[in-house]
Amino acid sequence: MMIKPFLKWAGGKNKLLSQISHFFPPELENGGIKTYIEPFVGGGAIFLHLASSYQT
Secondary structure: OOOOOOOOOOOOOHHHHHHHHHHOOHHHOOOOOOOOOOOOOOOOHHHHHHHHHOOO
C-alpha cells in the first residue's frame, strides 16, 4: 500500500517520484542500506515512498 504525504505544497516531491527514483542507489533493492537520514523531510514524500517500497 502506498502511503501519501500528509502535507502538500509547491515544493513537494510526490509527483516527481517516478523521475527521482531512478537516482536511488541499487543497494535499496536488496536491503543493503540499513540507515536513512533525511534532515529536510518536508512533507515526507521521499521517505514515505522508501518506507513503503523497500524492505528494511
